[in-house]
Amino acid sequence: MAEVPAECVIGVDLGGTKAIAGAVDASLGVHYRARREVPTSDLASLLETLTELVDEVRAAVAGEVEGVGFGIPCLIDQDRGLAASSVHLPINGVAFADVMAERIGLPVFMDNDGNLALLAEHRAGAAQGERNAVMLTLGTGIAGAILIGGELYRGSQGAAGELGHMVVWADGPPCGPGCPSRGCLEALVSGTALTTAALALARRSPASRLGQALADGREVSGPLVTELAFDGDADALALLAELGAWLGIGLVNVVNIFDPDVVVIGGGVIAAGELILAPARRVLAERALALPAQHARVLGASFGAESGMLGAAVFARDRLDERVRA
Amino acid sequence: MAEVPAECVIGVDLGGTKAIAGAVDASLGVHYRARREVPTSDLASLLETLTELVDEVRAAVAGEVEGVGFGIPCLIDQDRGLAASSVHLPINGVAFADVMAERIGLPVFMDNDGNLALLAEHRAGAAQGERNAVMLTLGTGIAGAILIGGELYRGSQGAAGELGHMVVWADGPPCGPGCPSRGCLEALVSGTALTTAALALARRSPASRLGQALADGREVSGPLVTELAFDGDADALALLAELGAWLGIGLVNVVNIFDPDVVVIGGGVIAAGELILAPARRVLAERALALPAQHARVLGASFGAESGMLGAAVFARDRLDERVRA
Numbered sequence: 001m002a003e004v005p006a007e008c009v010i011g012v013d014l015g016g017t018k019a020i021a022g023a024v025d026a027s028l029g030v031h032y033r034a035r036r037e038v039p040t041s042d043l044a045s046l047l048e049t050l051t052e053l054v055d056e057v058r059a060a061v062a063g064e065v066e067g068v069g070f071g072i073p074c075l076i077d078q079d080r081g082l083a084a085s086s087v088h089l090p091i092n093g094v095a096f097a098d099v100m101a102e103r104i105g106l107p108v109f110m111d112n113d114g115n116l117a118l119l120a121e122h123r124a125g126a127a128q129g130e131r132n133a134v135m136l137t138l139g140t141g142i143a144g145a146i147l148i149g150g151e152l153y154r155g156s157q158g159a160a161g162e163l164g165h166m167v168v169w170a171d172g173p174p175c176g177p178g179c180p181s182r183g184c185l186e187a188l189v190s191g192t193a194l195t196t197a198a199l200a201l202a203r204r205s206p207a208s209r210l211g212q213a214l215a216d217g218r219e220v221s222g223p224l225v226t227e228l229a230f231d232g233d234a235d236a237l238a239l240l241a242e243l244g245a246w247l248g249i250g251l252v253n254v255v256n257i258f259d260p261d262v263v264v265i266g267g268g269v270i271a272a273g274e275l276i277l278a279p280a281r282r283v284l285a286e287r288a289l290a291l292p293a294q295h296a297r298v299l300g301a302s303f304g305a306e307s308g309m310l311g312a313a314v315f316a317r318d319r320l321d322e323r324v325r326a
Numbered sequence: 327m328a329e330v331p332a333e334c335v336i337g338v339d340l341g342g343t344k345a346i347a348g349a350v351d352a353s354l355g356v357h358y359r360a361r362r363e364v365p366t367s368d369l370a371s372l373l374e375t376l377t378e379l380v381d382e383v384r385a386a387v388a389g390e391v392e393g394v395g396f397g398i399p400c401l402i403d404q405d406r407g408l409a410a411s412s413v414h415l416p417i418n419g420v421a422f423a424d425v426m427a428e429r430i431g432l433p434v435f436m437d438n439d440g441n442l443a444l445l446a447e448h449r450a451g452a453a454q455g456e457r458n459a460v461m462l463t464l465g466t467g468i469a470g471a472i473l474i475g476g477e478l479y480r481g482s483q484g485a486a487g488e489l490g491h492m493v494v495w496a497d498g499p500p501c502g503p504g505c506p507s508r509g510c511l512e513a514l515v516s517g518t519a520l521t522t523a524a525l526a527l528a529r530r531s532p533a534s535r536l537g538q539a540l541a542d543g544r545e546v547s548g549p550l551v552t553e554l555a556f557d558g559d560a561d562a563l564a565l566l567a568e569l570g571a572w573l574g575i576g577l578v579n580v581v582n583i584f585d586p587d588v589v590v591i592g593g594g595v596i597a598a599g600e601l602i603l604a605p606a607r608r609v610l611a612e613r614a615l616a617l618p619a620q621h622a623r624v625l626g627a628s629f630g631a632e633s634g635m636l637g638a639a640v641f642a643r644d645r646l647d648e649r650v651r652a
């Protein structure tokens with residue numbers, strides 16, 4: 001059992017394949033962590049899994065939990081409080097926050113997962129104190145977020161910041177389910193894209209280490225590629241360099257469009273660190289306009305794969321504080 | 327000689343190949359118009375031509391001219407008052423507004439041409455009263471501009487909004503001088519791109535109407551393509567449909583990133599109107615995420631090719647008013 005923080009909120013980062021949750025105090029200290037694979041086939045199973053996850057965290061901290069924040073991988077229809085246009089999860093048209101509040105019996109707040117990741121990095125991480133920042137969270141898909149003048153920019157309907165669905169190769173590979181386009185950044189730079197490329201290589205080259213791993217029944221995906229790359233495997237290094245170069249094209253666009261102070265790269269894929277960031281920065285330096293490219297820093301997320309979870313907690317606490325003040 | 331407006335400012339839209347100027351009153355009435363081809367080989371000739379242009383307009387209106395606004399096709403280094411990173415003109419590192427003020431003997435203000443075009447459309451045109459808007463001005467190059475919460479977004483160094491240098495085809499054709507990249511929107515959708523495609527077609531098909539025009543010594547460029555297309559020429563229609571489809575890819579990115587209320591398309595190329603906008607809207611509907619695509623309107627500029635000139639005048643008047651209030 002963890003220590004008893006006086007006041008905690010629970011932050012939940014719901015990704016396309018898994019959810020991570022934490023009990024977070026006012027200083028962004030994390031007092032308990034839990035995670036689940038999430039069922040993506042039907043809504044009822046998804047909600048049940050998320051309820052269990054929150055209950056586990058709530059039971060683990062002795063102090064009172066004041067509310068729960070969810071970062072969810074979809075557009076948010078702010079006016080109607082609905083999840084909309086999710087590419088990865090069966091939550092379209094669901095009043096997600098209201099439904100979860102009913103199940104959990106606590107105040108629940110939701111925002112786009114990418115926005116919340118940037119909220120945490122802006123409050124206390126790689127973008128702290130910056131006025132203009134952009135974040136790309138590389139997971140199953142890509143979550144994006146935009147900070148303008150120190151405030152999250154959500155667009156006219158809360159649907160802004162879908163930087164993963166920026167076309168960088170008009171005739172490129174089809175994007176994932178829910179997106180009708182091709183050659184989106186997400187189709188080239190996400191964890192899903194890395195897995196696709198790694199599996200293709202494993203099948204093409206059975207003698208390669210990735211091919212051997214596949215034959216041994218191991219899961220050939222991003223974490224294995226990163227592990228092999230850190231171990232010096234040339235194939236894995238080449239896959240990450242290719243992904244990093246495509247990320248660099250995305251950065252060219254982000255820097256030319258926003259002239260930002262900082263671009264933060266987060267999510268599980270960024271566990272590969274400089275193996276991805278170095279080629280990305282190289283493409284950025286080669287292809288972006290000089291004035292914005294010389295100013296913008298490209299940084300890995302300070303909170304690594306936990307930015308979204310921490311941001312969900314920050315968001316819930318901010319909203320609770322607003323209620324107290326109101 | 328035009329009538330005598332009590333108070334005029336002169337707006338100048340400096341493009342990559344020509345400049346248009348107008349004497350503009352407080353109601354955005356234009357009392358005199360003038361234009362010049364601009365020499366792009368050396369700075370002295372460029373400044374001389376612009377001085378002559380302003381002098382012509384100033385002489386033509388009997389009332390007092392209070393100041394001059396310039397929209398210039400480059401990044402603006404706001405801190406140092408310098409033109410920077412111009413792709414089309416020899417003005418990099420020049421304190422353009424100060425130099426022109428010295429020559430003209432009037433207060434001179436400058437901003438990016440794309441920003442000023444959107445300023446005019448927001449004040450009194452296609453984006454009037456909107457909170458979130460994006461504008462693409464299709465000329466020799468592409469000027470872009472971003473309106474967030476009713477205010478122009480200029481980025482951390484005044485370099486934001488370079489939407490023409492958004493990569494949409496990573497291995498596409500090289501972009502223009504001054505941009506180190508390939509497959510930028512500008513390389514596919516600008517007047518320059520249209521001229522390149524039209525010339526290629528004219529040389530490939532001497533019997534086509536474009537081919538005949540080339541043999542007759544006519545200038546094969548955007549205006550001729552548009553003229554032939556309105557006349558029903560299949561080749562010209564195909565060129566504009568192709569350009570419109572690429573514009574549509576750019577719109578997909580703009581709409582997915584910004585979730586705007588409106589996207590305004592201006593500049594000389596938009597003289598082709600629906601011949602470009604219809605295929606662009608079709609691609610947008612097919613490839614963008616549904617929620618933002620259903621909300622965002624795509625409109626031609628209310629002021630056609632004069633948005634930039636009018637916006638330069640609005641900018642100058644706003645700044646002069648600020649001085650009076652200060």
